Amino acid sequence: MKKKLLTSVLLSTMVLTPLVGVSTAFAEDSASTTTTATAPVEESKPVIVKYVDESGTEIFQSDTFKGELASPFEITPKEIDGYTFKEVDKELKGTFTATEQVLTLTYTKKEAPIVEGKLVVNYVNEKNEVISPAETLTGKVGEEFKVKPKEIKGFTFSKVKEGNSEGSYTEADQTLTFEYKKEIKTSKVTVKYIDENEKEIKKPVSYTVKEGDKVTLDKQDITGYAFVSGDLEASYNEEAQVVFHHYKKVKQGPYIKDGRYVKISKKGYNTYSNFDWKKKTTSSQLYGQTLEARGRYEHANGNTYYSLFDNKNVWQGYINADATTNTTPEGPYISDGRIVKVNRKNYSSWSNFNWDERHPSQDIYGKTFKARGKYQHFNGNTYYSLYDSKGKWYGYINANAVGDGENQGDYISDGRYVKINKKGYSTWSNFNWKKRGSSDAIYGQTLQARGRYEHFNGDTYYSLYDVKGTWYGYINAGATTEAEPQGNYISDGRYVKVDKLGYNVYSDFKWTIRNTSDVLKGNTFQARGRYEHINGNTYFTLYDNQGKWQGYIDAKAVSVVTKPEGPYIKDGRYVTVNKKGYSVWSNFNWKYRNSSDELMGTTLEARGRYEHANGSTYLSLYDLSGVWQGYLNADATNASKPEGDYIKDGSYVKVTKKGIDVYENFNWAKKSTSDILFDKVYQARGKYNHVNGTTYYSLYDSKGAWYGYLESGATTKITSPQGPYISDGRYFKVTEKGFDVWQSFKEDKKNTSDNLYGKIYKARGRYEHVNGNTYYSLYDTNGKWQGYLDAKAGQITAAEGPYIADGRYVTITSKNYNIYSNFDWKVKEKSVNVYGQTFKAKGRYEHVNGNTYYSLYDNQKWIGYINADAVRVN
Structure with missing residues (x-):
């Protein structure tokens, strides 16, 4: 018991x-x-x-x-x-x-730890000085934010200086800086105008002045008054200001500088020597004259008086402005119409009466113009307003520079060829209109206009000669049309074959030899146009089937043909349709079949071609199934292979189908199968749109090794190279130096593994990058994010880290610690029960929580794990 x-x-x-x-x-x-x-x-x-x-x-x-x-x-x-x-x-x-x-x-x-991102919002002025305390916003990683600039007294928002006001929170801290401009304060200054009795004599004028600035307060010219005193400058003040300008009453008022020109237009007015009304002369004696009003007085009697000077600077006195009308120094425009010739040198023409030069003397000397009008200037000279025979204005010129001219104007050398195309016109022997003949007699002839006259009656007259130098007189240009010796260009478009020897081919109608019919004999060309020459021959302008011009040839050297497309030529090349807007034809009567828009990007076989006389090559196209597509201009294609042109790509793809062949080339030499590449990520550096209707990717791994051509249907595109975020939660110990720690996957370096070496972090998540590496997102025990680190820089471990052999003896010196069976914190014993005892620490663990734990043994009996803080090493 x-x-x-x-x-x-x-x-x-x-x-x-x-x-x-x-x-x-x-x-x-x-x-x-x-x-x-x-x-x-x-x-x-x-x-x-x-x-x-x-x-x-x-x-x-x-x-x-x-x-x-x-x-x-x-x-x-x-x-x-x-x-x-x-x-x-x-x-x-x-x-x-x-x-x-x-x-x-x-x-x-347990809920997965919430990863928060931080956004610091700063508020600064244009000098980057802080004008309001910064604010810190937080949110879950991936959660969107949208921040608006706040109102700050005395400032106006200007722009986002740094960062983005809209976006998503990230594991890395972000900064947003709003820039503001300081508001400019203004105040009002009102000027009041008063007389000796403090009575307002004019409506007040208000000014706006900026903070820290000054404003000028202008004196006002007030009829019958003179300025006495008052501030002429005011500075900014928060309160509105009133400034008084004091005036005294005067008879004639102050002298006011003027400078206008006036014409004495009324009789019966006196001019005065002073404002005691001493008479100087009368307006009747000055009537019609233009004078300069250099100044004026606004008299208290309500009238304005001009102070007048003539063009010799002689003062004429004061006169009531009512006796005058405003004018300009040059005086009023006077219609004229005479024909004049510039016969004196050193006289320019002017664009205006501010004397801006329009034409220097050498440009207009000896030329004939029509003086449509004139001006009797205040300076005593007359100025003609000149126009040429075509109505072009040449400016104002002093009448002293010209003499009488002739109505036909000056002889102008010409040399053009003209064809007489109207009957009923006279030919003249001179410009006194002595008749020489009629256009009826020379109708249809081509003659040379060796010279011409631009007559001031508005017509042009040609001086006509035939090819032998015989003069035919002057004829109105309206009876002619311009021509060349070869005649006018006549559109043609027929196809001709050179079949005669001994004819020259010309580059121009000055008979520059370009080639001979002996060289071109037997070839077909398009005669895009022709010329009916004055010498009685017809000349074709020839183009080959590439659109290259061959020259002019006498029509007697060729014969017209009927089949412009030429013979069928066997071909067999592959082409890709690369241009829109071209028609595809069923035949060479241009029956429409399709559009190149519908075939755009398609690779086809050109089994044959036609070198058309219109200068274009037409391909007879078939698809991969042997179905004829029609005739298409070769300009709408480029040479290709069955696989089409190489197209640069660069996207990342994941192989998602098995059982698909991977090819070495487009002769279908097999390189491998998609089974070997399945579920792996590659870069499609380029692609081919094959004539068989399939797109093939050219695949490379992260080290640049080429894996062959694989049809796109066996893959899925990956949008971000680092791949999706994968929740993890394991512990990772950094065991290698020399690795970069990244802020983002845009090569934004944050740290190096040298600074994390030997420490354990929690890998809350990871990314399987297309470059073949795995990157862990690491956090320390305080939850602070360290960045992204390549998995090759360390190893996955338990929270307690790897076992480290030790062998020292330790004595339990604390009664308040647990002894654990495992690192799930299962309590095996209490330190109080073994207090003061000595054990062998065969090994230890450097835990991620920052503590060291000894594995204790009593001889061969295992005691458990205890925090190193509870013991003393012997």
């Missing part, structure tokens, strides 16, 4: 997690006792502990516990990575029974 009681005590005080080993311990103890007999221990049926999630799915291997029948047990929920204990379907405490018991512990999956 003593031994049975001992077992009962042990079971009631121990936490059975697990209870395996209790019976063995009892057996060993039993062997060392006396031969006292005890009753046999009856073992219970097992207690099975299951670990499931909220949906009932097992998430950890079940535990099985056994003990002495009717003895107590207590289950401690174990820690399971990624889960939190929620509830048990029965009690965690109980007693072992003769029947099997099952306890189900339900756990809740």
Whole structure:
């Protein structure tokens, strides 16, 4: 009974997690006792502990516990990575029974850590000075933000100086800076105009002045008053200001500079020597004259008086402005119409009466013009307004520079050929209109106009000669049409064959020899046009089937042919249609069949071609199935191969289908199959749109090795090279130096593995990049993001890190620490129970939480894991 009681005590005080080993311990103890007999221990049926999630799915291997029948047990929920204990379907405490018991512990999956991004918003002026405290906005990575500039007193928003006001939060911190302009304050200054009695004599004038600036307050000319005093400048003031300008009453008022020209247009007015009304002369004596009003007075009697000077600078006195009309120095325009010839040198013509030169003397000397009008200038000279026979204005010229001219104008050398195309016109022997003959007599003839006259009656007259130099007189150009010796160009378009020897082919109608009919004999050309020459012959202008001009040839050297497309020529090349807007023809009567727009980008076989006399080559096109597509101008195609032109691409693709051949070339030499490339990512550096209707990618791996041609249908495009974010959660130890740590996948460097070397981080996620590498997104124990690091810079490990052999002896120096069975923090023992004892630390773990844990042994018996802070190394 003593031994049975001992077992009962042990079971009631121990936490059975697990209870395996209790019976063995009892057996060993039993062997060392006396031969006292005890009753046999009856073992219970097992207690099975299951670990499931909220949906009932097992998430950890079940535990099985056994003990002495009717003895107590207590289950401690174990820690399971990624889960939190929620509830048990029965009690965690109980007693072992003769029947099997099952306890189900339900756990809740831990939420994945929320990764937050940060956006710092700054507010600065144009000098980058802070005008309002910065604000920090946060949100989940990938969550969108849209920030508007806030209102800041005294400032106006100008622009976004740095960053983006719209976007998404990222793991890396972002900065947004709004720039503002300082508001410019203004105030109002009002000027009031008062007399000696402080009575307003003019409507006030208001000015706007900016902060930190000044404004000029102008004096006002007020009839019958003279300025006395008042501020003429004002500075900015927050309050509106009123400034007074003081005036005194005067008779004639102040002298006001003027400078206008006036014409004395009324009689019966006096001119005065002063404003005591001393008479100087009368307006009757000055009537009609143009004078200069150099100044004026706004008299208190309500009248304006001009101070007048003549063109010799002689003062004429003061006169009431009512006796005058405003004019210009040159005076009024006077219609004229005479014909004049510039017969004196050193006289320019003028664009205006500010004396801006229009034509220098050498350009107009000796020429004849029509003086349509004139001006009697204040300076005493007369100026003619000159026009040539075509109505072109040549400016104003002093009348002293010209003499009488002739109506026909000056002789102008010409040399053109003209054809007489109208009857009923006279020919003249001179410009006194002595008749020489009639256009009826020379109708249809081509003559040379060796010279011409631009007559001021508006007509042009040619001086006509025949090819022998015989003069035919002057004729109105209206009776002619311009021509060449060869006559006018006549559109033709027929096809001709050179079939005569001994004829020259000309480059022009000055008879420059370009070729001979002996060289061109037997060839067909298009006669795009022809000329009926004055010498009685017809000349064709010839083009070959490439559109190249061959020259002019006498029509007697050729014969007209009827089949412009020429003979069928066997071909066989492949071409790709690369231009829109071309017609595809069913025949060479130009029956429309299709458009090149419909065949754009298609590769076809040109089994034959036609070199057409219109200068174009027409291909007879067939598709890969042998179906004829029609005739198409070769200009709408480019030479190709059955696979078409190489098209630069650069996109990344993933091979998503098996059983598809990969080719070495487009002779269909097999290189491999898509089974070998399946589920891998490659770069499609280029592609081919084959005549068979399939697109083929030219695939390369991340190291630049070429894998062959694969049809696009066996792949799926990948939009970002780094691939999608993959949630992870494992621990990663940095074990290699010399690797870059990236801020983003745009080669934005953040750090190097040298600074992270030997440390353990949590890889919350990872990216499987198309370059073949895996990149982990690393966080430290404080949740601070470190960046993206290549998986080759370290290794996946447990949170506690890899086992490190040690071998030192340590003494337990703290009573307040747990000793663990594992790094799921299952408590195996308390340090208080082994306080002061010495153990061997056969190994240690450098945990990601920043602590070191020793693995303790008492000889060969393992004690557990303990925090290094609880011990002293001996």
